[in-house]
Amino acid sequence: MRYTLAYVGIQVRNLERSISFYRDVLGMRVVRRQRVPETDGEWAELRSAGSKQMLELNWYPDGSKFFTGPYRNGDELDHIAFACADVERAYGELIAKGARSGHPPFAEGGSMLAYVEDPDGIWIELSGPVPGD
Amino acid sequence: MRYTLAYVGIQVRNLERSISFYRDVLGMRVVRRQRVPETDGEWAELRSAGSKQMLELNWYPDGSKFFTGPYRNGDELDHIAFACADVERAYGELIAKGARSGHPPFAEGGSMLAYVEDPDGIWIELSGPVPGD
Numbered sequence: 001m002r003y004t005l006a007y008v009g010i011q012v013r014n015l016e017r018s019i020s021f022y023r024d025v026l027g028m029r030v031v032r033r034q035r036v037p038e039t040d041g042e043w044a045e046l047r048s049a050g051s052k053q054m055l056e057l058n059w060y061p062d063g064s065k066f067f068t069g070p071y072r073n074g075d076e077l078d079h080i081a082f083a084c085a086d087v088e089r090a091y092g093e094l095i096a097k098g099a100r101s102g103h104p105p106f107a108e109g110g111s112m113l114a115y116v117e118d119p120d121g122i123w124i125e126l127s128g129p130v131p132g133d
Numbered sequence: 134m135r136y137t138l139a140y141v142g143i144q145v146r147n148l149e150r151s152i153s154f155y156r157d158v159l160g161m162r163v164v165r166r167q168r169v170p171e172t173d174g175e176w177a178e179l180r181s182a183g184s185k186q187m188l189e190l191n192w193y194p195d196g197s198k199f200f201t202g203p204y205r206n207g208d209e210l211d212h213i214a215f216a217c218a219d220v221e222r223a224y225g226e227l228i229a230k231g232a233r234s235g236h237p238p239f240a241e242g243g244s245m246l247a248y249v250e251d252p253d254g255i256w257i258e259l260s261g262p263v264p265g266d
Contacts, residue, residue: 003159005181005188008141010210010255017252025230026136026215026257048138048215052185055138055213077143077210080188082159082181097158119150122143124159 009056011078087112142189144211212256220245
């Protein structure tokens with residue numbers, strides 16, 4: 001299957017404070033921002049003018065099942081995202097090629113998601129359409 | 134000054150092993166790869182076909198001044214890179230706006246580089262031309 005790098009997502013302690021830094025200090029633009037009921041958290045996608053590169057800021061509150069807080073140094077790298085056409089098949093294919101499982105496929109907010117780990121334990125997100133949609 | 138997000142760089146324990154994963158398992162292409170005398174290390178830049186997003190893999194050997202090893206969980210997020218026209222001026226501007234200093238400007242391999250920290254302590258690389266070049 002074809003996998004397309006979509007963005008790198010970092011985890012931040014305080015979403016407003018980080019948006020302020022990347023927007024007001026480094027001049028990036030907030031392209032999308034969304035609360036996520038499944039994580040009780042929120043994310044924001046930012047770009048620089050004239051750049052196709054995207055950076056995602058991820059925030060999870062205390063008590064979210066996605067947050068093993070308190071925030072420790074090293075929590076900053078949240079995940080690296082790849083888009084693909086069929087998340088179930090991709091997940092099986094990558095596991096068969098030796099990737100460790102992070103989280104099996106599940107639907108979230110209109111997308112299928114799954115996670116595997118790279119050789120250093122970095123979470124790789126696979127995202128794609130929900131089958132039948 | 135205008136800052137353009139260039140890529141996100143992650144730190145890996147074993148460059149060959151990680152290139153093999155991102156290239157042979159996830160289908161990315163190695164765009165550039167370079168040894169860095171200043172760090173005793175090496176980096177590789179990778180893209181997916183059809184994507185403008187770039188991922189940098191950074192590796193530093195034991196004993197490099199850039200490596201505080203052994204590798205700890207959390208070392209994975211190495212830095213986020215922004216291109217700009219004048220690194221000295223950008224560094225001063227960002228410090229004046231409240232960013233913490235990571236490393237003052239220096240020349241490396243034909244580029245000027247400097248580092249500041251984002252609100253969570255993530256290293257932000259500023260890169261640009263060497264003045265007078």
